[in-house]
Amino acid sequence: MTAFGMDLENWNIITEPGTSDVEVKRSHFICALKRVKNEEEAREFINSVRREHFDARHNCFAMRIGRPGNVFERSGDDGEPQGTAGKPMLEILKGRGLYDICAVVTRYFGGTLLGTGGLVRAYSDSLKEAVEASGISRVSRGLKVAVKCDYQSADRIKRYALNASIPVISEEYGEACSFTYIVAEGAEDGFLSKITELSLGRAETDILGEVLYYGVDRPVIYE
Secondary structure (H helix, E strand, C coil), rough: CCCCCCCCCCEEEEECCCEEEECCCEEEECCCCCCCCHHHHHHHEEEEEEEECCCCCCCEEEEEEEEEEEEEEECCCCCCCCCCCCHHHHHHHHHHCECCCEEEEEEEEEEECCCCHHHHHHHHHHHHHHHHCEEEEEEEEEEEEEECCHHHHHHHHHHHHHEEEEEEEHHHEECCEEEEEEECCCCHHHHHHHHHHHHHCCCCCEEEEEEEEEECCCCECCC
């Protein structure tokens, strides 16, 4: 467990949803993904896919909403034999550590029955391909740290942060320079010491609090 009261070792979200179209014995399994914040958004997405594919035989779904230790999960087979679609889809989302996600696999029936095992494989493969085609980011924990310094120190600090892959989320320039960085939890002491060294003790620093974020080059605060 962490200072956030949860295990963050396997917490991922989609940033660019992928799609797939898997054909099995002339049946098409088309997967759509969306990042959602609550069940209502997930249901709206499922219904939008159903409207788009109104002539399809099945629109099966799986969703995981929340965060490690507090996750809401649902799945549905939409007329397929019980446990052949929604449940294996949900297991894939769980295995990839994906949260705040809804997956819908639409099936256009090709005229050939696939059997229980065939259905599980087809729905699973469709979702796997869509996940592989997606942009995925891990949610990380860190601290927001404010740095205020003179212009001479600013160049050294910016160069250090860039080389150390410490992301900056804001920059302001006036009589002094003000930056806000996201520093990985546990690395704050080394960061503060380096700022003191680079500014010859003249920089002012302030830890603004804990934060969850994703992305490296352009980090986004997770809310």
